[in-house]
Each structure stands twice: as structure tokens, then as C-alpha cells.
Amino acid sequence: MKAISTMVISLAAIFLAGCEPKDSFSEDNFDLPPVAPQEIVHVAPDDGVTRTNSLAQAIAENGDAIYELERDGVYYLEGKNVIKNRVTIRAAYGTGALPTIQPISDAQGALNADMLRFENSVTFENIYFNGRDAASNNMMQRLFRIDKKDLSLRFDGCFVENCRNFCIRTDNSGSKVYITNSTFRNFALTSDPANGRLFDSRGNAPDTVSIVNSTIYNLTGHLIRFDGAVANFVEFRHNTVYNVGFHFRIDYAMTAYIEDNIFANMGWKAGYDAASPGAFWELRALADGGAYDPADIRIYIRNNNVYTDASIKDLYVKYPGNIERIPLNSNAEAMISDGRLVYENNIAEVLVFDNPPALPMSYIDKFFEVLNTGMSAWADLPFYVDENGIDGFTNGETFTFRYPLSSASATASTTGGPLGAAMWNK
Numbered sequence: 001m002k003a004i005s006t007m008v009i010s011l012a013a014i015f016l017a018g019c020e021p022k023d024s025f026s027e028d029n030f031d032l033p034p035v036a037p038q039e040i041v042h043v044a045p046d047d048g049v050t051r052t053n054s055l056a057q058a059i060a061e062n063g064d065a066i067y068e069l070e071r072d073g074v075y076y077l078e079g080k081n082v083i084k085n086r087v088t089i090r091a092a093y094g095t096g097a098l099p100t101i102q103p104i105s106d107a108q109g110a111l112n113a114d115m116l117r118f119e120n121s122v123t124f125e126n127i128y129f130n131g132r133d134a135a136s137n138n139m140m141q142r143l144f145r146i147d148k149k150d151l152s153l154r155f156d157g158c159f160v161e162n163c164r165n166f167c168i169r170t171d172n173s174g175s176k177v178y179i180t181n182s183t184f185r186n187f188a189l190t191s192d193p194a195n196g197r198l199f200d201s202r203g204n205a206p207d208t209v210s211i212v213n214s215t216i217y218n219l220t221g222h223l224i225r226f227d228g229a230v231a232n233f234v235e236f237r238h239n240t241v242y243n244v245g246f247h248f249r250i251d252y253a254m255t256a257y258i259e260d261n262i263f264a265n266m267g268w269k270a271g272y273d274a275a276s277p278g279a280f281w282e283l284r285a286l287a288d289g290g291a292y293d294p295a296d297i298r299i300y301i302r303n304n305n306v307y308t309d310a311s312i313k314d315l316y317v318k319y320p321g322n323i324e325r326i327p328l329n330s331n332a333e334a335m336i337s338d339g340r341l342v343y344e345n346n347i348a349e350v351l352v353f354d355n356p357p358a359l360p361m362s363y364i365d366k367f368f369e370v371l372n373t374g375m376s377a378w379a380d381l382p383f384y385v386d387e388n389g390i391d392g393f394t395n396g397e398t399f400t401f402r403y404p405l406s407s408a409s410a411t412a413s414t415t416g417g418p419l420g421a422a423m424w425n426k
Contacts, residue, residue, distance in 0.1 A: 039065035042092070045073030048104055048134060052076040055101070059085055069127065071096030076104040076134060082117040082147070090125035097395050098128040098159060105135045115163075117145045121152040128393040131162035137391075141165045150174035150207070158182040159393045162384070164189040166197040166221070173229075175201075176208040181423070183398065188220040190363065191379035193245055193269075193372070196220035205229040213422045215401060217242035217357065218385055223266075226251045230292050236261060238413075240401045240420040243359055245269045247325055251284035254292060256299045260413040262401075262420040263306040264351065268315075268364060270322035272371065279329035280306060283341065299335065303345045303414045310350075311361055319368040349408050355400040357385040400424065 043058045055075045058067060066088045069075060091099050105111040111133050131140040140163045146153060149172040160167060160182065167187055168177060177199060189195035196219045199209060209224055209231055216223065216239060223244060224234070234256040247267035250256060271278035281301060286294040306327075316324045328336075328343065335341035363381040370378075388397050402424045403409065409419040418425040 041065050041067050043067055043069055043075070045070050045099070046076045048074070048076050052078045052104060053081070055089070056081050056083075059083060059087060066090065068092050069099035069101075071099060074100045074102060074134075076102060077112075077115055078104050078106055079110075080112050080117070081115070082119055083122055084119045086120045086122070088123040088125065089127060090123075091127060095395075098126055098393060100128045100130060100392065102130045102132070102134050103140055105133050105138070109136060111136070111138055111140070113140070114142045114145045115140050116143070117147050118151055118153060119148050123152075123154040124156070124158050126157040127155075127159075129158065129160040130392055131160075132391060139164050142167075142169055144168045146170040146172065146175050146177075148172055150176075152176040152178070154178040154180075155182050156180045159398075160184045161186045161393075163187050165195045166200040166225075168199045170201055170204050170206060173205045173207075175204070175206040177206065177210065178208070179211045179214050181213050183215045185215075185217045185219075186384045188218065188383045190220065190381065190383050191376035193220035193367065193375055196245065197222045197225050199223070200225040201227050201229045201231070203227040203229050206231045208233045210235045211237075211239060213238045215240045215242075215421045215423070216244070217399070218360075218383065219243070220245040220383070222246045223248065225249075226253070228252075230254065230286070231256075234258075238420065238422060240264075240424060241266055242353075242356060242401065247278070247280045247282055249282040249284070250299070251282075252286045252292070252297070253299060254297055256301075258299075258301045259303050260419050261304045262351065262409065263304060264353075265309055265312055265359060266306070267325055268308070268312050268367075269372065270316070270368070271325055272321060272323060274323050277323040278325045279327060279332065280325045281328050281332055281343075283329060283332040283335060285331045285334075295340070297335070297340045299340065300342045301346065302342060303412055303419065305347050305349050305351070305409045305412065305419050307348045307350045309359065311359060312364060315365060315368040318365075319371075321371050322368050345412070345414075347408060347412060349412075351403040351407060351409060353400070354402040355387075357387070357399050360385075
């Protein structure tokens with residue numbers, strides 16, 4: 001592999017003028033790398049033949065810094081890549097396509113299981129991540145993996161797609177994950193659709209999970225998988241969610257705000273017991289006697305639109321072994337009674353978006369027919385979507401989720417404005 005050249009500029013003033021911290025809804029603002037002195041390292045893109053891993057090499061050479069990637073450039077990751085420094089990785093200013101970060105298999109065709117692993121806090125701004133191997137078109141199992149305790153990981157203005165198991169996994173406690181103004185899509189293992197998750201704690205208690213003003217679609221699994229871990233703070237605000245297999249299960253969050261979102265066709269993984277169909281909002285009871293007091297829990301689920309299109313609703317009639325979920329379970333009802341859960345102003349309004357992806361009805365129909373068993377036989381049914389048939393992100397050519405201003409959702413937020421991600425309400 002050839003060494004790359006990088007140009008380093010030590011100008012804190014440029015950073016302060018062009019990278020001011022953005023507003024966050026969360027209680028604790030995200031952690032940014034130290035402001036001054038702040039090096040800006042310009043990294044030339046790879047060609048995938050004579051040069052790969054230029055970003056990883058630049059970080060190894062320069063350490064804590066801001067790494068600026070060229071618009072329209074591609075940055076390949078070959079082998080195992082672990083970021084051990086506290087860095088910001090951002091697009092250069094301009095109007096070109098977002099810089100692409102993408103895995104590429106080695107000469108023997110081997111592809112690492114994770115695209116990036118983290119041993120320090122990292123911020124990404126205006127970056128496109130594609131989890132498909134640039135050489136073979138095979139899919140990554142996992143994209144981002146947090147290896148150490150108490151790290152922060154932030155995505156702002158990013159577009160992230162394509163993996164089989166999960167997008168973000170944490171293997172230690174105390175993680176702070178912030179997602180703002182971004183799009184995440186196409187996370188699915190169609191042969192085993194319990195996979196396909198946005199965030200997976202793997203049972204490691206995160207400090208903060210904050211997802212705001214973002215668009216998430218085409219997942220077979222969870223938005224957030226707590227896996228029995230206790231999160232200190234969770235917020236899920238002003239997001240547009242479309243076609244996600246699992247319902248919203250919380251186990252556990254001490255403080256959570258789930259507000260002003262659109263959940264369209266989420267939770268089509270049904271219940272199977274008519275006497276106990278399961279709930280869309282599945283809140284589990286935290287046991288007494290541990291490090292956390294269940295009496296301190298405060299959860300707010302309000303001003304959301306949760307609806308299912310008729311094409312999926314009809315499957316509950318066609319395949320009666322599947323039982324549609326009810327809104328709340330008994331734990332949630334008990335939490336309302338004792339004041340730990342505020343559940344109000346949630347609606348169910350079917351919306352007509354201007355340019356959404358088609359629902360993968362052949363796959364969902366088969367899932368209903370076989371009652372979620374043996375899906376590997378139908379793994380080749382289409383689930384992943386792309387708007388133009390060309391792999392990769394193209395400026396101005398994404399699916400869109402604008403809806404009529406005459407809809408109730410247009411004035412149903414906690415402030416009287418529109419529900420969903422802000423990018424669709426401009």
C-alpha cells in the first residue's frame with residue numbers, strides 16, 4: 001500500500017467559524033473533540049487499486065484532529081479498522097456529493113465483519129456510508145462497533161445504508177450515541193429477520209441514545225434494542241420511520257422522550273396469541289432491588305403518528321395466525337396510573353408520502369404466511385431499496401417523505417407544527 005500525503009492546517013479560528021456545535025434536544029449535549037488547537041487534516045480519496053485506507057492512515061499519522069474528506073471522493077476501508085483517536089470526520093465545504101466511506105475486500109476476497117470500530121469518541125458530519133463491499137457487492141454484517149466504555153459517537157447530516165445484522169453496536173457501558181439530520185436505511189438479514197437493527201446495546205447499559213430529525217426505513221429488526229440494559233436517557237424526536245419489522249420495546253430507560261414522530265408500517269412482526277397479542281409500545285417492568293429505582297422512571301410518549309397501510313393490515317385477515325399488536329401493554333398501563341408514563345396526543349393517520357419506497361410486500365406476505373419460520377428459503381425476496389438502481393448516494397435522488405399540509409399530522413406536534421423529520425417539512 002502506498003503512503004498518502006496529507007496537508008495539515010493548524011487554524012482553530014477556521015474550526016470555530018465553520019463547525020460550531022449544533023443544537024441538541026438531549027439533556028447532556030454531545031461531547032466534541034477539543035476545540036483548540038485543532039488541526040484540520042485534508043485527506044485525498046482512494047482509488048481502490050493503488051491506494052486504500054487513506055483515512056485510517058491519516059488518523060494513525062496525525063492523531064486527534066478534524067479530518068476533512070473531499071466531496072465526490074471515495075475512501076475505502078480494507079481489513080480491520082479501529083479508530084483510536086478522538087476525531088471529527090467531515091465533508092469539505094461545497095456542493096458536491098457527500099464523501100463516501102465504503103469497505104473493500106482484500107486480494108483474497110476477505111471482508112471484515114465490522115466496517116469501523118471505536119476506541120475513542122468520534123463525530124461524523126455529512127458523510128455517506130455504504131456497507132456494500134466495493135469489490136464483490138457483498139454486505140457487511142456490522143457497520144459501527146463501540147469497543148470501550150463511556151465513548152460518544154455522533155452522526156450529523158449523514159446517509160448510512162446497507163448491513164445485515166446491526167448498524168451500531170456497543171460492547172461496553174456508558175456509550176453516548178447521537179444521530180441528527182441523517183438518513184439510515186436498508187438494514188436487514190432476510191434469511192433471519194430478527195436481525196437488521198439500528199442500535200443494539202447487546203445488554204451493555206448506554207448512557208444516552210439520542211435520535212432527532214432523522215429518517216429511518218427498511219429495517220427487519222429493532223430501532224433500538226436495549227436487550228435488558230438500563231439507559232439513563234433516551235430521546236427519539238421528530239423522526240420519520242417507515243417499514244420497520246419490530247415494534248418499540250423499551251427495557252429499560254430511566255428517562256425517555258418519544259415525541260413528534262411518524263411511525264409508518266412499523267411493528268409488522270405480529271403477535272401470535274389472540275389472548276395476549278403484544279403491544280406496539282412494549283414497556284417492561286424494571287425489578288426492584290437493583291442499582292436503579294423503578295420509581296424514578298419517567299417516560300413520555302406523546303404526539304406521535306403510528307399507522308399501518310391497508311396492504312399490511314389486510315394480511316392480518318389473510319393470515320389469521322398473525323395478531324395485530326395493541327398500543328400498550330399492562331406494564332405501560334400501570335406506569336400511566338402511577339405517573340411514570342405520560343401517554344397522550346398519539347394519533348393513527350394514514351399518510352400519503354410524495355415519493356416513498358414501495359413496501360416489500362412479497363417478503364412481508366411470506367413472513368405472515370409462514371408465521372416467521374423458515375424465512376431462509378425466501379431470503380432472495382426483495383427487501384433492500386434504491387431510488388435509481390445505481391448503488392450509492394446521489395445528491396437530490398433519495399426517496400422522499402413529504403405529506404400534505406392538510407393532514408392532521410401537519411399540525412400535531414408538541415408545538416403545533418408538523419410531525420416527522422424536519423427535512424420533509426421545508
